[in-house]
Amino acid sequence: MILVEIKNVSKIYQSRMALDDVSMTLESGKVYGILGPNGSGKTTLMKMLADLMQPTTGKILINGETPSVNSRQIVAYMPTSDHLYKGMSLERTGIFFKDFFDDFDMDSYMKLLEEMDLPKKLKVSALSSGMAAKLRVAATMARQAKLIMLDEPLNGIDLMTRDCIIKTIVNNIKEDTTLIISSHLVEQIEPILDEAILLKKGKVGYSGNVEQLREVEGMSVANKYREVFGA
Amino acid sequence: MKNLIKYELYKNRIFLILATSLTLLFGALPLPIAIKGNPDIGLNYIVPILILMMIFYGITLGMLIFMIFQQREIWNRNGILLYSIPVSRFKIFSAKIVTGLVSTLVLLGITFGYVAIYIKILNGSAFMKELFAAFTGELAIMSILASIGSWLYWLMTIIFLIIMSKTVLGHHKSKGFIIPLLAIGLLIALPIGVSLLANASLVTAGIEAAFQTQYSSNMDFNITFGNTINFWVSIAFNWLMAIGMFISCGVFLKKKLNI
Numbered sequence: 001m002i003l004v005e006i007k008n009v010s011k012i013y014q015s016r017m018a019l020d021d022v023s024m025t026l027e028s029g030k031v032y033g034i035l036g037p038n039g040s041g042k043t044t045l046m047k048m049l050a051d052l053m054q055p056t057t058g059k060i061l062i063n064g065e066t067p068s069v070n071s072r073q074i075v076a077y078m079p080t081s082d083h084l085y086k087g088m089s090l091e092r093t094g095i096f097f098k099d100f101f102d103d104f105d106m107d108s109y110m111k112l113l114e115e116m117d118l119p120k121k122l123k124v125s126a127l128s129s130g131m132a133a134k135l136r137v138a139a140t141m142a143r144q145a146k147l148i149m150l151d152e153p154l155n156g157i158d159l160m161t162r163d164c165i166i167k168t169i170v171n172n173i174k175e176d177t178t179l180i181i182s183s184h185l186v187e188q189i190e191p192i193l194d195e196a197i198l199l200k201k202g203k204v205g206y207s208g209n210v211e212q213l214r215e216v217e218g219m220s221v222a223n224k225y226r227e228v229f230g231a
Numbered sequence: 232m233k234n235l236i237k238y239e240l241y242k243n244r245i246f247l248i249l250a251t252s253l254t255l256l257f258g259a260l261p262l263p264i265a266i267k268g269n270p271d272i273g274l275n276y277i278v279p280i281l282i283l284m285m286i287f288y289g290i291t292l293g294m295l296i297f298m299i300f301q302q303r304e305i306w307n308r309n310g311i312l313l314y315s316i317p318v319s320r321f322k323i324f325s326a327k328i329v330t331g332l333v334s335t336l337v338l339l340g341i342t343f344g345y346v347a348i349y350i351k352i353l354n355g356s357a358f359m360k361e362l363f364a365a366f367t368g369e370l371a372i373m374s375i376l377a378s379i380g381s382w383l384y385w386l387m388t389i390i391f392l393i394i395m396s397k398t399v400l401g402h403h404k405s406k407g408f409i410i411p412l413l414a415i416g417l418l419i420a421l422p423i424g425v426s427l428l429a430n431a432s433l434v435t436a437g438i439e440a441a442f443q444t445q446y447s448s449n450m451d452f453n454i455t456f457g458n459t460i461n462f463w464v465s466i467a468f469n470w471l472m473a474i475g476m477f478i479s480c481g482v483f484l485k486k487k488l489n490i
Contacts, residue, residue, distance in 0.1 A: 072317035
Protein backbone atom coordinates (compact mmCIF):
# COMPACT_ATOMS: atom_id res chain seq x y z
CA MET A 1 0.00 0.00 0.00
CA ILE A 2 1.36 3.39 -0.99
CA LEU A 3 1.72 5.78 1.97
CA VAL A 4 3.71 8.63 0.44
CA GLU A 5 3.68 10.03 -3.09
CA ILE A 6 6.24 12.63 -4.09
CA LYS A 7 5.52 14.10 -7.50
CA ASN A 8 8.05 16.31 -9.31
CA VAL A 9 9.05 18.10 -6.15
CA SER A 10 11.62 20.88 -6.30
CA LYS A 11 12.82 23.14 -3.54
CA ILE A 12 14.82 26.30 -4.09
CA TYR A 13 16.51 28.18 -1.23
CA GLN A 14 17.04 31.66 -2.58
CA SER A 15 19.22 30.76 -5.57
CA ARG A 16 20.28 27.27 -4.47
CA MET A 17 18.38 24.24 -5.77
CA ALA A 18 18.06 21.85 -2.81
CA LEU A 19 15.75 19.36 -4.54
CA ASP A 20 15.36 19.08 -8.27
CA ASP A 21 12.27 17.40 -9.72
CA VAL A 22 12.21 14.50 -7.28
CA SER A 23 9.52 11.84 -7.71
CA MET A 24 9.07 8.65 -5.71
CA THR A 25 6.51 6.55 -3.88
CA LEU A 26 6.97 5.02 -0.44
CA GLU A 27 5.05 1.95 0.66
CA SER A 28 3.71 1.04 4.09
CA GLY A 29 5.76 -1.30 6.26
CA LYS A 30 9.11 -0.74 4.57
CA VAL A 31 12.38 0.72 5.77
CA TYR A 32 13.81 3.34 3.42
CA GLY A 33 17.32 4.69 3.58
CA ILE A 34 17.79 8.17 2.16
CA LEU A 35 21.50 8.40 1.56
CA GLY A 36 23.77 11.07 0.24
CA PRO A 37 26.45 13.54 1.22
CA ASN A 38 25.79 16.85 2.99
CA GLY A 39 23.66 19.21 0.95
CA SER A 40 22.12 16.49 -1.17
CA GLY A 41 18.58 17.36 0.01
CA LYS A 42 17.86 14.61 2.55
CA THR A 43 16.79 16.91 5.38
CA THR A 44 14.84 19.18 3.03
CA LEU A 45 12.84 16.20 1.77
CA MET A 46 12.11 14.98 5.29
CA LYS A 47 11.09 18.44 6.49
CA MET A 48 8.65 18.73 3.61
CA LEU A 49 7.13 15.37 4.53
CA ALA A 50 6.85 16.59 8.13
CA ASP A 51 5.00 19.74 6.96
CA LEU A 52 7.78 21.97 8.23
CA MET A 53 8.52 23.25 4.74
CA GLN A 54 6.68 23.67 1.50
CA PRO A 55 7.96 22.55 -1.90
CA THR A 56 8.66 25.33 -4.37
CA THR A 57 7.02 23.24 -7.07
CA GLY A 58 5.52 19.76 -7.19
CA LYS A 59 3.21 17.86 -4.90
CA ILE A 60 3.49 15.63 -1.85
CA LEU A 61 0.71 13.30 -0.74
CA ILE A 62 0.74 11.45 2.56
CA ASN A 63 -2.04 8.94 2.90
CA GLY A 64 -3.65 10.66 -0.07
CA GLU A 65 -3.55 14.17 1.46
CA THR A 66 -1.16 17.06 1.16
CA PRO A 67 0.92 17.63 4.33
CA SER A 68 -1.22 19.40 6.94
CA VAL A 69 -2.49 19.08 10.50
CA ASN A 70 -3.92 15.69 9.53
CA SER A 71 -0.67 14.33 8.16
CA ARG A 72 1.24 15.55 11.23
CA GLN A 73 -0.92 13.18 13.26
CA ILE A 74 0.58 10.20 11.49
CA VAL A 75 4.11 11.46 10.85
CA ALA A 76 6.86 11.37 13.47
CA TYR A 77 9.97 13.33 12.52
CA MET A 78 13.26 13.31 14.37
CA PRO A 79 15.55 16.15 13.27
CA THR A 80 19.34 16.10 13.42
CA SER A 81 19.54 18.84 16.03
CA ASP A 82 18.61 18.80 19.72
CA HIS A 83 15.06 20.00 19.32
CA LEU A 84 13.78 19.03 22.76
CA TYR A 85 13.35 21.54 25.56
CA LYS A 86 16.50 21.64 27.64
CA GLY A 87 14.77 22.60 30.88
CA MET A 88 12.58 19.49 30.89
CA SER A 89 13.47 16.19 32.51
CA LEU A 90 13.30 13.07 30.35
CA GLU A 91 10.06 12.07 32.06
CA ARG A 92 8.59 15.54 31.50
CA THR A 93 9.60 15.33 27.83
CA GLY A 94 7.49 12.18 27.60
CA ILE A 95 4.54 13.98 29.19
CA PHE A 96 4.99 16.81 26.70
CA PHE A 97 4.83 14.36 23.80
CA LYS A 98 1.86 12.58 25.37
CA ASP A 99 0.00 15.89 25.69
CA PHE A 100 0.42 16.73 22.03
CA PHE A 101 0.57 13.43 20.15
CA ASP A 102 -2.37 11.09 20.56
CA ASP A 103 -0.32 8.16 19.27
CA PHE A 104 2.46 8.62 21.82
CA ASP A 105 2.79 5.54 24.02
CA MET A 106 4.14 6.59 27.43
CA ASP A 107 4.78 3.03 28.56
CA SER A 108 6.76 2.28 25.48
CA TYR A 109 8.72 5.53 25.96
CA MET A 110 9.61 4.67 29.56
CA LYS A 111 10.64 1.19 28.44
CA LEU A 112 12.85 2.65 25.74
CA LEU A 113 14.50 4.99 28.26
CA GLU A 114 15.21 2.01 30.47
CA GLU A 115 16.56 -0.08 27.60
CA MET A 116 18.89 2.71 26.56
CA ASP A 117 20.00 3.38 30.10
CA LEU A 118 18.62 6.92 30.27
CA PRO A 119 17.62 8.14 33.78
CA LYS A 120 14.12 9.59 33.58
CA LYS A 121 14.77 12.25 36.23
CA LEU A 122 17.75 13.71 34.36
CA LYS A 123 17.29 17.01 32.55
CA VAL A 124 17.73 17.23 28.79
CA SER A 125 20.43 19.87 29.31
CA ALA A 126 22.50 17.40 31.33
CA LEU A 127 22.67 14.77 28.59
CA SER A 128 25.81 13.92 26.65
CA SER A 129 25.54 13.99 22.85
CA GLY A 130 25.15 10.20 22.76
CA MET A 131 22.43 10.25 25.41
CA ALA A 132 20.66 13.10 23.62
CA ALA A 133 20.70 11.08 20.39
CA LYS A 134 19.19 8.11 22.22
CA LEU A 135 16.50 10.31 23.76
CA ARG A 136 15.52 11.76 20.40
CA VAL A 137 15.15 8.25 19.01
CA ALA A 138 13.14 7.11 22.05
CA ALA A 139 10.75 10.07 21.86
CA THR A 140 10.20 9.51 18.14
CA MET A 141 9.93 5.71 18.21
CA ALA A 142 7.44 5.80 21.10
CA ARG A 143 4.90 7.26 18.73
CA GLN A 144 2.72 4.74 16.93
CA ALA A 145 3.00 6.80 13.76
CA LYS A 146 2.45 5.43 10.26
CA LEU A 147 5.50 7.24 8.98
CA ILE A 148 8.60 7.64 11.14
CA MET A 149 11.51 9.70 9.87
CA LEU A 150 14.89 9.66 11.56
CA ASP A 151 17.27 12.27 10.21
CA GLU A 152 20.90 11.27 10.81
CA PRO A 153 20.22 9.34 14.04
CA LEU A 154 23.81 8.09 14.16
CA ASN A 155 25.58 11.39 13.67
CA GLY A 156 28.46 12.29 15.98
CA ILE A 157 28.12 9.39 18.38
CA ASP A 158 30.35 6.48 19.37
CA LEU A 159 30.13 2.95 18.02
CA MET A 160 28.42 1.44 21.08
CA THR A 161 25.73 4.13 21.11
CA ARG A 162 25.21 3.62 17.37
CA ASP A 163 24.73 -0.12 17.94
CA CYS A 164 22.30 0.61 20.76
CA ILE A 165 20.26 2.96 18.57
CA ILE A 166 20.17 0.54 15.63
CA LYS A 167 19.04 -2.24 17.98
CA THR A 168 16.32 -0.02 19.42
CA ILE A 169 15.05 0.90 15.96
CA VAL A 170 14.95 -2.72 14.80
CA ASN A 171 13.23 -3.93 17.97
CA ASN A 172 10.60 -1.23 18.04
CA ILE A 173 9.53 -0.77 14.46
CA LYS A 174 5.97 -1.96 13.83
CA GLU A 175 5.11 -4.11 10.82
CA ASP A 176 2.89 -1.55 9.14
CA THR A 177 5.09 1.45 9.94
CA THR A 178 7.12 3.07 7.19
CA LEU A 179 10.54 4.12 8.39
CA ILE A 180 12.74 6.62 6.61
CA ILE A 181 16.25 6.86 7.90
CA SER A 182 18.97 9.12 6.59
CA SER A 183 22.63 8.67 7.32
CA HIS A 184 26.16 9.12 6.08
CA LEU A 185 27.06 5.83 7.73
CA VAL A 186 25.81 3.63 4.91
CA GLU A 187 27.45 0.41 6.05
CA GLN A 188 26.02 0.75 9.54
CA ILE A 189 22.40 1.11 8.47
CA GLU A 190 22.50 -1.11 5.38
CA PRO A 191 21.41 -4.29 7.22
CA ILE A 192 18.10 -2.78 8.28
CA LEU A 193 17.12 -1.26 4.91
CA ASP A 194 14.51 -2.59 2.50
CA GLU A 195 14.93 0.20 -0.02
CA ALA A 196 17.75 2.62 -0.73
CA ILE A 197 17.33 6.09 -2.22
CA LEU A 198 20.53 7.90 -3.13
CA LEU A 199 20.21 11.65 -3.47
CA LYS A 200 22.85 13.44 -5.47
CA LYS A 201 22.74 17.25 -5.61
CA GLY A 202 19.00 17.25 -5.09
CA LYS A 203 18.24 14.56 -7.67
CA VAL A 204 17.55 10.88 -7.25
CA GLY A 205 20.84 9.20 -8.21
CA TYR A 206 19.58 5.71 -7.51
CA SER A 207 16.45 4.16 -6.05
CA GLY A 208 15.86 0.48 -5.59
CA ASN A 209 15.33 -2.57 -3.47
CA VAL A 210 18.36 -3.51 -1.40
CA GLU A 211 17.81 -7.26 -1.80
CA GLN A 212 17.47 -6.95 -5.56
CA LEU A 213 20.57 -4.79 -5.69
CA ARG A 214 22.52 -7.56 -4.01
CA GLU A 215 21.00 -10.38 -6.11
CA VAL A 216 20.78 -8.74 -9.54
CA GLU A 217 23.74 -6.41 -9.50
CA GLY A 218 25.77 -8.29 -6.89
CA MET A 219 26.36 -5.04 -5.12
CA SER A 220 25.97 -3.77 -1.57
CA VAL A 221 24.35 -0.39 -0.92
CA ALA A 222 27.74 0.93 0.18
CA ASN A 223 29.27 -0.05 -3.16
CA LYS A 224 26.36 1.46 -5.05
CA TYR A 225 26.88 4.63 -3.00
CA ARG A 226 30.55 4.69 -4.04
CA GLU A 227 29.54 4.16 -7.67
CA VAL A 228 26.92 6.93 -7.66
CA PHE A 229 29.03 9.43 -5.77
CA GLY A 230 32.18 8.54 -7.63
CA ALA A 231 34.54 7.42 -4.88
CA MET B 232 -5.06 24.74 23.00
CA LYS B 233 -4.99 24.44 26.79
CA ASN B 234 -1.85 22.33 26.58
CA LEU B 235 -0.25 24.80 24.21
CA ILE B 236 -0.85 27.71 26.60
CA LYS B 237 0.38 25.59 29.51
CA TYR B 238 3.64 24.84 27.74
CA GLU B 239 4.05 28.35 26.41
CA LEU B 240 3.88 29.58 30.01
CA TYR B 241 6.21 26.82 31.15
CA LYS B 242 8.73 27.64 28.45
CA ASN B 243 8.54 31.37 29.16
CA ARG B 244 9.14 31.21 32.89
CA ILE B 245 12.59 32.76 32.38
CA PHE B 246 10.93 35.56 30.45
CA LEU B 247 8.55 36.18 33.33
CA ILE B 248 11.39 36.46 35.83
CA LEU B 249 13.46 38.65 33.54
CA ALA B 250 10.59 40.90 32.56
CA THR B 251 9.49 41.28 36.17
CA SER B 252 12.98 42.29 37.23
CA LEU B 253 13.32 44.76 34.38
CA THR B 254 9.89 46.23 35.05
CA LEU B 255 10.80 46.82 38.65
CA LEU B 256 14.11 48.30 37.64
CA PHE B 257 12.69 50.60 34.98
CA GLY B 258 9.69 51.42 37.11
CA ALA B 259 11.91 52.34 40.02
CA LEU B 260 14.14 54.74 38.11
CA PRO B 261 11.74 57.65 37.51
CA LEU B 262 10.20 57.54 40.98
CA PRO B 263 13.02 59.14 42.96
CA ILE B 264 12.86 62.11 40.62
CA ALA B 265 9.41 62.89 41.95
CA ILE B 266 10.65 62.93 45.49
CA LYS B 267 13.80 64.86 44.84
CA GLY B 268 11.93 68.03 44.10
CA ASN B 269 9.05 67.87 46.52
CA PRO B 270 7.76 64.80 48.36
CA ASP B 271 4.29 66.35 48.72
CA ILE B 272 3.62 66.47 45.00
CA GLY B 273 3.70 62.72 44.63
CA LEU B 274 0.09 61.91 45.33
CA ASN B 275 -1.33 64.90 43.50
CA TYR B 276 0.17 64.87 40.10
CA ILE B 277 3.37 62.97 39.57
CA VAL B 278 2.22 59.62 40.84
CA PRO B 279 -0.52 59.19 38.19
CA ILE B 280 2.05 60.03 35.52
CA LEU B 281 4.47 57.58 37.03
CA ILE B 282 1.80 54.91 37.13
CA LEU B 283 1.19 55.47 33.44
CA MET B 284 4.90 55.41 32.78
CA MET B 285 5.30 52.13 34.61
CA ILE B 286 2.37 50.58 32.80
CA PHE B 287 3.94 51.78 29.59
CA TYR B 288 7.28 50.20 30.44
CA GLY B 289 5.65 47.10 31.87
CA ILE B 290 3.73 46.38 28.70
CA THR B 291 6.62 47.35 26.46
CA LEU B 292 9.18 45.26 28.21
CA GLY B 293 6.84 42.37 28.80
CA MET B 294 5.69 42.06 25.24
CA LEU B 295 9.12 42.83 23.83
CA ILE B 296 10.92 40.16 25.78
CA PHE B 297 8.11 37.71 25.15
CA MET B 298 8.32 38.34 21.42
CA ILE B 299 12.09 37.99 21.41
CA PHE B 300 11.72 34.63 23.12
CA GLN B 301 9.14 33.57 20.58
CA GLN B 302 11.20 34.78 17.67
CA ARG B 303 14.14 32.78 18.92
CA GLU B 304 11.97 29.68 19.00
CA ILE B 305 10.65 30.09 15.50
CA TRP B 306 14.09 30.20 14.02
CA ASN B 307 15.80 27.72 16.28
CA ARG B 308 15.46 23.99 16.57
CA ASN B 309 12.73 23.96 19.26
CA GLY B 310 10.47 25.32 16.55
CA ILE B 311 10.76 21.98 14.77
CA LEU B 312 9.06 20.27 17.69
CA LEU B 313 6.43 22.95 18.11
CA TYR B 314 5.48 22.99 14.45
CA SER B 315 5.42 19.20 14.24
CA ILE B 316 2.53 19.15 16.69
CA PRO B 317 -0.72 18.29 14.93
CA VAL B 318 -2.52 21.55 15.63
CA SER B 319 -3.07 24.37 13.19
CA ARG B 320 -0.51 27.14 12.96
CA PHE B 321 -3.26 29.61 13.79
CA LYS B 322 -3.84 27.86 17.12
CA ILE B 323 -0.13 27.95 17.89
CA PHE B 324 -0.11 31.66 17.08
CA SER B 325 -3.21 32.26 19.23
CA ALA B 326 -1.64 30.38 22.13
CA LYS B 327 1.42 32.62 21.89
CA ILE B 328 -0.73 35.73 21.93
CA VAL B 329 -2.76 34.48 24.90
CA THR B 330 0.45 33.66 26.74
CA GLY B 331 1.86 37.09 25.92
CA LEU B 332 -1.25 38.75 27.31
CA VAL B 333 -1.29 36.60 30.43
CA SER B 334 2.37 37.38 31.03
CA THR B 335 1.76 41.08 30.50
CA LEU B 336 -1.14 41.01 32.95
CA VAL B 337 1.16 39.42 35.50
CA LEU B 338 3.61 42.24 34.94
CA LEU B 339 0.88 44.83 35.30
CA GLY B 340 -0.22 43.22 38.55
CA ILE B 341 3.31 43.46 39.85
CA THR B 342 3.60 47.04 38.64
CA PHE B 343 0.41 48.11 40.39
CA GLY B 344 1.51 46.32 43.54
CA TYR B 345 4.81 48.11 43.36
CA VAL B 346 3.13 51.49 42.92
CA ALA B 347 0.84 50.79 45.86
CA ILE B 348 3.81 49.97 48.07
CA TYR B 349 5.63 53.03 46.85
CA ILE B 350 2.74 55.34 47.62
CA LYS B 351 2.75 53.88 51.08
CA ILE B 352 6.42 54.67 51.38
CA LEU B 353 5.88 58.13 49.97
CA ASN B 354 3.39 58.87 52.70
CA GLY B 355 5.49 57.32 55.38
CA SER B 356 9.15 56.90 55.99
CA ALA B 357 11.33 59.95 55.63
CA PHE B 358 14.33 57.67 55.56
CA MET B 359 13.01 55.92 52.44
CA LYS B 360 12.42 59.28 50.79
CA GLU B 361 16.00 60.21 51.44
CA LEU B 362 17.17 56.85 50.23
CA PHE B 363 15.29 57.14 46.95
CA ALA B 364 16.39 60.73 46.57
CA ALA B 365 19.97 59.58 46.75
CA PHE B 366 19.48 57.66 43.52
CA THR B 367 18.30 60.60 41.52
CA GLY B 368 20.04 61.89 38.50
CA GLU B 369 19.01 64.63 36.18
CA LEU B 370 15.60 64.92 34.63
CA ALA B 371 17.28 63.62 31.51
CA ILE B 372 16.96 60.11 32.92
CA MET B 373 13.23 60.37 32.46
CA SER B 374 13.61 61.65 28.93
CA ILE B 375 15.99 58.89 27.98
CA LEU B 376 13.72 56.29 29.52
CA ALA B 377 10.80 57.63 27.53
CA SER B 378 12.95 57.50 24.40
CA ILE B 379 14.01 53.95 25.08
CA GLY B 380 10.39 53.04 25.68
CA SER B 381 9.31 54.33 22.32
CA TRP B 382 12.27 52.69 20.67
CA LEU B 383 11.33 49.37 22.29
CA TYR B 384 7.82 49.73 20.96
CA TRP B 385 9.18 50.06 17.47
CA LEU B 386 11.31 47.01 17.90
CA MET B 387 8.43 45.07 19.36
CA THR B 388 6.09 46.01 16.54
CA ILE B 389 8.54 44.94 13.86
CA ILE B 390 9.42 41.69 15.60
CA PHE B 391 5.75 41.02 16.15
CA LEU B 392 5.05 41.40 12.44
CA ILE B 393 7.89 39.11 11.45
CA ILE B 394 6.74 36.53 13.97
CA MET B 395 3.19 36.82 12.74
CA SER B 396 4.25 36.22 9.16
CA LYS B 397 6.59 33.36 10.05
CA THR B 398 4.20 31.70 12.48
CA VAL B 399 1.11 31.87 10.37
CA LEU B 400 2.79 31.08 7.10
CA GLY B 401 5.29 28.54 8.38
CA HIS B 402 8.88 28.03 7.45
CA HIS B 403 10.27 29.06 4.11
CA LYS B 404 6.98 29.60 2.41
CA SER B 405 6.72 31.68 -0.67
CA LYS B 406 7.84 35.27 -0.32
CA GLY B 407 4.72 36.18 -2.24
CA PHE B 408 2.69 35.69 0.97
CA ILE B 409 5.09 37.40 3.32
CA ILE B 410 5.41 40.72 1.49
CA PRO B 411 1.68 41.58 1.41
CA LEU B 412 1.31 40.49 5.03
CA LEU B 413 4.21 42.66 6.10
CA ALA B 414 2.86 45.55 4.07
CA ILE B 415 -0.56 45.29 5.75
CA GLY B 416 1.08 44.87 9.13
CA LEU B 417 3.28 47.91 8.60
CA LEU B 418 0.28 49.97 7.57
CA ILE B 419 -1.32 49.10 10.88
CA ALA B 420 1.87 49.42 12.88
CA LEU B 421 3.11 52.67 11.45
CA PRO B 422 0.45 55.00 12.91
CA ILE B 423 0.57 53.13 16.20
CA GLY B 424 4.33 53.45 16.29
CA VAL B 425 4.26 57.12 15.40
CA SER B 426 1.60 57.90 17.99
CA LEU B 427 3.52 55.99 20.64
CA LEU B 428 6.64 57.82 19.71
CA ALA B 429 4.81 61.11 19.96
CA ASN B 430 3.32 60.04 23.28
CA ALA B 431 6.72 59.24 24.66
CA SER B 432 7.88 62.70 23.65
CA LEU B 433 4.77 64.24 25.17
CA VAL B 434 5.20 62.35 28.41
CA THR B 435 8.76 63.58 28.54
CA ALA B 436 7.71 67.09 27.72
CA GLY B 437 4.77 66.93 30.15
CA ILE B 438 6.90 65.84 33.03
CA GLU B 439 9.45 68.48 32.26
CA ALA B 440 6.73 71.08 32.03
CA ALA B 441 5.30 69.90 35.32
CA PHE B 442 8.63 70.31 36.99
CA GLN B 443 9.47 73.51 35.26
CA THR B 444 6.25 75.42 35.80
CA GLN B 445 3.98 74.06 38.49
CA TYR B 446 6.70 73.16 40.93
CA SER B 447 9.39 75.52 39.89
CA SER B 448 9.04 77.70 42.97
CA ASN B 449 9.29 74.74 45.32
CA MET B 450 12.06 73.05 43.51
CA ASP B 451 14.09 75.92 42.29
CA PHE B 452 13.77 74.29 38.90
CA ASN B 453 13.31 77.30 36.69
CA ILE B 454 13.49 77.07 32.95
CA THR B 455 17.09 77.45 32.09
CA PHE B 456 19.09 77.22 28.96
CA GLY B 457 20.29 73.78 30.08
CA ASN B 458 16.77 72.44 30.59
CA THR B 459 15.62 73.69 27.22
CA ILE B 460 18.52 71.90 25.58
CA ASN B 461 17.65 68.83 27.60
CA PHE B 462 14.09 68.92 26.26
CA TRP B 463 15.17 69.18 22.64
CA VAL B 464 17.85 66.59 23.10
CA SER B 465 15.25 64.16 24.39
CA ILE B 466 12.99 64.77 21.39
CA ALA B 467 15.93 64.41 19.02
CA PHE B 468 16.99 61.26 20.83
CA ASN B 469 13.51 59.79 20.30
CA TRP B 470 13.59 60.41 16.61
CA LEU B 471 17.17 59.31 16.14
CA MET B 472 16.24 56.06 17.84
CA ALA B 473 13.29 55.63 15.51
CA ILE B 474 15.39 56.31 12.42
CA GLY B 475 18.06 53.90 13.66
CA MET B 476 15.34 51.35 14.23
CA PHE B 477 14.05 51.77 10.70
CA ILE B 478 17.51 51.26 9.25
CA SER B 479 18.32 48.23 11.40
CA CYS B 480 14.92 46.68 10.68
CA GLY B 481 15.47 47.25 6.98
CA VAL B 482 18.82 45.47 7.11
CA PHE B 483 17.31 42.74 9.26
CA LEU B 484 14.38 42.15 6.92
CA LYS B 485 16.64 42.11 3.92
CA LYS B 486 18.94 39.55 5.46
CA LYS B 487 16.38 37.30 7.08
CA LEU B 488 13.55 37.38 4.62
CA ASN B 489 15.45 38.39 1.51
CA ILE B 490 12.96 41.14 0.78
